[in-house]
Structures are given as C-alpha cells and as structure tokens.
Amino acid sequence: MDKNYLIEKWLKSELTEAEQKAFEKLPDYELNQKIIEGAKQFKAPPFSTAEEYKHLKKHLTHKKKGFFNLSPYKIYRIAAILIIALSGYFFIQSKTIEIATPPGQKLSISLPDGSLVVLNSASSLKYNPILWRLKRSLEMEGEAFFKVQKGSRFDVHTQNGIVSVVGTQFDVKSRNQYFEVSCFEGVVKVVTKRKTEILTKGKSIQVIKDKVIVRHIEKTKPEWLEDQSSFKSVPLEEVIKELERQYDVKVTTEQVNTAQLYTGGFEHHNLEQAIKAIADPFGLKYTIKLSQKRVILSGR
Amino acid sequence: MLKNLCVEKIFAAVYEKYAKDLHDFLYYKYGNRDDLNDIVQESFIKLWNLCDKVLPEKARAFLFKIAKNNMLNRFKHEKVVLNYQKNIPNQINHETPEYLMEEEEFYKKYQRALSKLTDEQRVAFMLNKVEGKKHKEIAEMLNITQKVVEYRIYSAFKIIKEEIKNL
Numbered sequence: 001m002d003k004n005y006l007i008e009k010w011l012k013s014e015l016t017e018a019e020q021k022a023f024e025k026l027p028d029y030e031l032n033q034k035i036i037e038g039a040k041q042f043k044a045p046p047f048s049t050a051e052e053y054k055h056l057k058k059h060l061t062h063k064k065k066g067f068f069n070l071s072p073y074k075i076y077r078i079a080a081i082l083i084i085a086l087s088g089y090f091f092i093q094s095k096t097i098e099i100a101t102p103p104g105q106k107l108s109i110s111l112p113d114g115s116l117v118v119l120n121s122a123s124s125l126k127y128n129p130i131l132w133r134l135k136r137s138l139e140m141e142g143e144a145f146f147k148v149q150k151g152s153r154f155d156v157h158t159q160n161g162i163v164s165v166v167g168t169q170f171d172v173k174s175r176n177q178y179f180e181v182s183c184f185e186g187v188v189k190v191v192t193k194r195k196t197e198i199l200t201k202g203k204s205i206q207v208i209k210d211k212v213i214v215r216h217i218e219k220t221k222p223e224w225l226e227d228q229s230s231f232k233s234v235p236l237e238e239v240i241k242e243l244e245r246q247y248d249v250k251v252t253t254e255q256v257n258t259a260q261l262y263t264g265g266f267e268h269h270n271l272e273q274a275i276k277a278i279a280d281p282f283g284l285k286y287t288i289k290l291s292q293k294r295v296i297l298s299g300r
Numbered sequence: 301m302l303k304n305l306c307v308e309k310i311f312a313a314v315y316e317k318y319a320k321d322l323h324d325f326l327y328y329k330y331g332n333r334d335d336l337n338d339i340v341q342e343s344f345i346k347l348w349n350l351c352d353k354v355l356p357e358k359a360r361a362f363l364f365k366i367a368k369n370n371m372l373n374r375f376k377h378e379k380v381v382l383n384y385q386k387n388i389p390n391q392i393n394h395e396t397p398e399y400l401m402e403e404e405e406f407y408k409k410y411q412r413a414l415s416k417l418t419d420e421q422r423v424a425f426m427l428n429k430v431e432g433k434k435h436k437e438i439a440e441m442l443n444i445t446q447k448v449v450e451y452r453i454y455s456a457f458k459i460i461k462e463e464i465k466n467l
Binding site: 007035038047049059060 | 311312315316319320323324327328332337340341344345348350353382383384406407410411414425426429430431435450453454457460461464465
C-alpha cells in the first residue's frame with residue numbers, strides 16, 4: 001500500500017484494521033507518532049473562559065440613546081471614506097515621474113499635453129502625469145528648454161525661482177547660485193526671491209549669486225540644443241562647471257582666478273577643442289588625463 | 301420574544317461557546333503575542349455593541365472576521381512563532397545530556413517547521429491534533445470545506461516531517 005495513502009488516512013483517523021497494521025510497519029512509524037505527540041508541546045496558552053468573561057462584563061455597557069450617538073458602524077463608514085480618499089491621494093502622488101540626465105547626455109521629453117521639454121546634461125525634472133490635466137506644473141533642476149503648447153498656465157519650479165508661461169518657448173537654467181531664463185517666444189514670468197520679471201521674446205534674465213542682469217538676446221533657441229555652450233560675461237567657474245557636465249570630467253584648477261568673466265563658447269563633441277576655447281582667452285595651460293576623466297587647468 | 305444577543309444570558313452563552321476557540325485560533329495563526337486576549341475581548345465588545353444587528357447564528361462568523369481585521373491592523377509581518385514547553389517532563393531526570401540535547405534540537409526544528417507553514421496549514425493542523433477538533437468543526441469555524449481542512453493538515457504534516465528529517 002502506498003505510504004502517502006496510509007499517512008493520509010491515518011491523519012484523518014480513518015484507517016481500517018488492515019491498513020492500521022500496514023501503517024505500523026512503515027519505517028517512519030516512530031517518527032510519524034513523534035510528530036503528532038510533539039505538536040502537543042506547542043499548545044496554546046490556557047484561556048479561562050469564566051475569568052475572561054468576568055473581565056469583559058466590565059466593558060459592556062448598554063448603548064445609551066444620547067448625546068454622542070455615533071454608532072460604531074457610522075464611525076467605520078467615516079473611517080473607510082477617509083481611508084479611500086487618502087489612498088486615492090497617495091496613489092496619485094505615487095505616480096509622479098522623475099527623469100534625470102547624467103553628465104554628457106541630453107534628453108527630450110514629451111509631456112501629456114504635447115508640450116516638449118529638452119533636458120540638458122546633469123539635470124532632472126519631476127512631474128505628475130495624472131495631475132497634469134488639472135495643473136501644468138513641474139519641478140526642474142539644472143537646465144531645460146521648453147516648448148509649451150497653448151493652454152492653461154505652465155509652471156516650472158526650481159530651487160532659485162518659479163517660471164510661469166502660457167504657450168511659449170523658453171530656457172531655464174537653475175544651477176546652484178546660477179539662475180538664467182531666456183524667452184524665445186511668447187511671454188514668460190519669472191519669480192525669484194529678489195524680484196519678479198516679465199520676459200518677452202528676445203529677453204533673458206540672469207541671476208548669479210545676487211547680481212541680476214536683464215539682457216536682449218539674438219538667438220531663437222539655446223545653443224546647447226545644437227550641442228554647443230555659449231556664455232556672455234559669465235564667471236569662469238560656471239563655464240568650467242558646464243564643461244564638466246557636458247563631458248563628464250572633473251576639472252581642477254591651479255592658480256586660476258575663476259571669478260573672471262568669460263564671453264565665448266565651446267562645443268560638446270571635442271574635449272580638447274572645448275578646453276582650448278576656455279583656456280586660450282585667459283592664457284591658461286591645460287593637461288588632459290582621459291583615463292581618469294580629469295582635466296587640470298593651470299595659470300602658470 | 302426573539303433570541304437576541306442583547307439579552308445578557310444569551311450573550312454570555314455565546315461567549316462561553318466561542319471565546320476559547322477564537323483565542324486558540326488566533327494563537328495558532330499569529331503566534332505568541334501579548335495582545336491576543338485583548339483582541340478576543342474587543343471582538344466581543346464589538347459584537348455587544350451591535351447586538352441588535354447581528355443574529356446569534358451569525359455571531360461566530362462575525363467574531364472571527366472582526367478578530368482577523370483587528371489583527372491585520374496590528375500585525376507586523378514577523379515570522380509566526382509558537383512556544384513550546386521548555387521542560388520536557390521532568391519526571392525523566394535520568395536522561396543523558398545527549399538525549400536532552402537531541403530533544404531540544406527536535407523541538408527547535410519543530411518550531412522552525414511550524415513557522416514555515418502557512419497560517420492556514422498551521423491553524424488546521426494544530427486545532428485538529430492538539431485541540432482535538434474534528435475536521436467538520438474546523439471546516440465550520442474557518443468557513444471552508446472538510447476536504448480543504450484534510451488537505452491542509454496533510455500538507456502541514458509533510459512539511460513538518462521534511463523539516464525534522466533535514467539536518
């Protein structure tokens with residue numbers, strides 16, 4: 001007879017006499033018995049029904065039709081509604097999308113309303129596609145170019161300020177103490193701690209540390225979209241940082257005044273040319289260590 | 301007059317009938333916890349508060365459901381641990397240290413095995429083999445068929461045996 005069959009019947013206490021004899025002859029017989037016996041050592045702690053009921057009685061009071069008459073069921077219903085509402089809220093919040101670019105890479109993103117965002121290197125953006133239909137609002141860090149579809153207000157939140165637009169093309173650069181917004185089409189409102197500025201087509205606002213400069217710009221879109229970086233009277237240290245982001249390298253300077261202002265640009269496809277474009281105007285010497293992803297600029 | 305849970309005598313009888321079973325069920329399902337008695341109490345309090353809305357025949361199902369929900373709110377996903385009596389009956393004092401150690405090992409493995417069972421397997425197995433409840437009773441308590449009860453007990457047994465045989 002099959003061992004498992006016997007065990008099954010034994011567990012059900014349905015063994016016939018013959019089956020019982022066969023069961024006792026199984027090699028595991030002693031172990032089988034021991035397991036059932038052993039279970040008893042794990043018995044639940046004693047429960048004294050009489051004692052416990054005495055305890056319980058103290059808590060049983062008859063429902064008084066009175067002042068605070070919320071029956072438990074009503075409370076459960078209210079709690080249930082709150083829980084569903086909160087779950088819905090958390091569920092929607094959890095659908096937030098966050099996108100980031102590493103150094104040396106750019107990325108184009110299409111938003112639910114058809115607006116376009118292009119992220120520059122080492123930048124990130126965060127938005128909630130579910131809430132997008134109600135409110136076009138996103139958070140951004142780094143640099144991005146926006147092409148906004150006509151519609152409701154479109155907000156870009158950065159650490160340095162908020163940029164609000166309606167149907168327009170603009171660039172927002174928010175890197176630590178460097179904040180720059182350029183408007184290429186339409187109207188852009190920029191709100192920073194220091195001031196609020198309305199930019200029309202061809203205008204840009206630059207806030208470096210606390211210095212605010214509003215300028216005219218000729219270009220119709222940012223250079224970095226075409227893999228070039230361009231600067232106008234920007235401190236050298238900011239230029240160097242952008243080089244680091246585009247090429248994913250670390251630049252160390254020796255005896256260089258990085259507060260000097262730089263006007264010019266570099267491309268994103270040739271590291272040596274890019275470094276020359278920065279170093280030459282200041283007469284700096286450079287050393288490139290590609291394997292270590294390091295560049296040294298020295299002023300000697 | 302209809303039999304009504306709001307009548308104390310009837311409520312007390314329901315308590316007498318189900319309190320221990322509910323307690324044991326919770327113990328075997330969720331393991332050793334300080335709040336088991338509290339949960340049993342709370343379940344009955346809730347039943348009392350709704351005594352005019354719950355029929356006596358539905359009381360058992362109600363109590364078990366309330367207790368499970370209550371537990372789910374408190375339950376941290378820890379392994380379920382049942383305790384065993386550490387004193388393997390002291391009448392046998394002349395056992396050798398080796399024997400005592402083997403027994404200890406056996407129970408340790410057993411405890412691990414019980415933790416590895418699903419709640420359902422463990423509850424069915426323990427209620428049947430330790431509390432002596434018939435398959436039919438267990439089926440009613442848990443609102444499942446007898447066949448399912450048999451299957452869970454069988455599975456539990458196999459798993460425990462497997463674990464004990466392993467080194």
